[in-house]
Amino acid sequence: MTNLKQIPATLIPGDGVGPEITAATLNVLDALGAPFVWDRQVAGAAGVAACGEPLPKACLDSIRGTRLALKGPLETPVGGGYRSVNVQLREEFKLYANLRPGKTIVPGGRYDNIDLVLVRENNEGLYMGYEHFIPIDGDPHAVGMSTGINTRQGCRRICRFAFDYAIRKGRKKVTAVHKANIMKALTGIFLETAREIYATEYKDKFIFDEIIVDACAMKLVMNPWQFDMLVTTNLFGDILSDEIAGLVGGLGMAPGANIGEHAAIFEAVHGSAPDIAGKGIANPTALLLAAAMMLDHVGCVDLGDRLRQGIDDTLNIDNVRTGDLGGTASTVEFSAALVKRIRQV
Numbered sequence: 055m056t057n058l059k060q061i062p063a064t065l066i067p068g069d070g071v072g073p074e075i076t077a078a079t080l081n082v083l084d085a086l087g088a089p090f091v092w093d094r095q096v097a098g099a100a101g102v103a104a105c106g107e108p109l110p111k112a113c114l115d116s117i118r119g120t121r122l123a124l125k126g127p128l129e130t131p132v133g134g135g136y137r138s139v140n141v142q143l144r145e146e147f148k149l150y151a152n153l154r155p156g157k158t159i160v161p162g163g164r165y166d167n168i169d170l171v172l173v174r175e176n177n178e179g180l181y182m183g184y185e186h187f188i189p190i191d192g193d194p195h196a197v198g199m200s201t202g203i204n205t206r207q208g209c210r211r212i213c214r215f216a217f218d219y220a221i222r223k224g225r226k227k228v229t230a231v232h233k234a235n236i237m238k239a240l241t242g243i244f245l246e247t248a249r250e251i252y253a254t255e256y257k258d259k260f261i262f263d264e265i266i267v268d269a270c271a272m273k274l275v276m277n278p279w280q281f282d283m284l285v286t287t288n289l290f291g292d293i294l295s296d297e298i299a300g301l302v303g304g305l306g307m308a309p310g311a312n313i314g315e316h317a318a319i320f321e322a323v324h325g326s327a328p329d330i331a332g333k334g335i336a337n338p339t340a341l342l343l344a345a346a347m348m349l350d351h352v353g354c355v356d357l358g359d360r361l362r363q364g365i366d367d368t369l370n371i372d373n374v375r376t377g378d379l380g381g382t383a384s385t386v387e388f389s390a391a392l393v394k395r396i397r398q399v
């Protein structure tokens with residue numbers, strides 16, 4: 055392990071449960087001998103508290119240098135206040151692909167044997183922030199407006215990312231999720247491009263099909279096994295990936311990677327969980343699985359596999375589980391059990 059080349063990476067513990075699950079994840083990565091050399095930075099509410107801004111320049115500069123980050127959840131004020139730092143980071147580093155796998159680790163839940171991968175376009179659509187209110191008759195928020203933008207280039211890029219991933223990982227089917235019956239331009243361009251890219255560059259390498267987002271949401275609940283990979287636009291991907299997290303035991307089990315050509319940021323799908331922050335009961339598995347994706351990304355697939363195996367064994371052989379999975383372990387107890395497992399392998 056000691057002969058692994060050291061890899062500089064930015065660490066953003068984040069807000070709410072962020073510092074708790076990050077500390078747990080770092081303990082485990084240390085036990086694993088992961089090669090990361092961390093540059094610790096703050097952002098979100100912690101950035102405002104420490105530096106007066108949600109995305110301090112030092113944090114941006116760090117990621118500009120390392121081009122690799124592990125990030126805890128960052129709080130975003132609802133309604134008003136500063137713009138989501140997550141969205142800003144995805145824009146700043148052109149992290150156009152959001153990769154969100156949902157895989158059953160703990161059997162016996164409502165759904166078993168789920169193995170889905172959702173690829174979400176991360177830079178365009180309704181998340182671009184072209185929004186404003188129109189005041190009428192003294193009501194400053196009489197009308198709310200938002201403009202979504204999807205580009206041909208962006209649609210091509212995300213479809214190629216998803217299709218290449220499908221080939222690399224031997225996936226059988228990719229389903230394009232859209233709402234082109236109603237938003238004929240905004241999501242029509244995505245569907246049109248997905249069909250075109252498949253027909254011209256990927257035909258017969260895997261099965262391609264398409265589905266309208268509302269039907270997809272329903273079918274995911276009725277029979278999720280009919281899907282294999284989903285590729286979709288920004289907002290639909292955000293919503294459906296939480297739904298998929300629900301199929302595999304909740305947000306505590308769902309990792310995500312934000313990937314661009316020149317940088318990548320790994321995180322849990324969940325947010326800062328203010329309702330349980332500070333109680334020491336958050337499930338660190340989602341961030342741990344994100345760390346495993348980060349290890350894969352830098353070429354340390356063997357370490358990523360060991361980490362995934364350790365998580366599986368801790369949950370299923372040792373039966374150490376946090377409250378969201380019906381167990382009684384604290385965050386610290388879970389990570390201690392996982393460290394013990396990893397040291398045994």
Ligand code: NAI
Nearest residue numbers: 127128129130140305306323324325326327330336337378
């Ligand atoms: P949330 O994901 O923080 O929480 C939703 C529910 O899931 C809560 O009941 C929470 O206790 C539970 N939960 C989440 N993570 C958990 C874990 N690791 N272990 C056990 N239970 C867990 O969503 P919410 O409450 O809508 O958002 C809170 C804040 O997080 C907001 O400011 C939001 O903007 C931000 N957020 C940040 C994200 C990011 O940084 N990538 C993603 C989603 C939300």
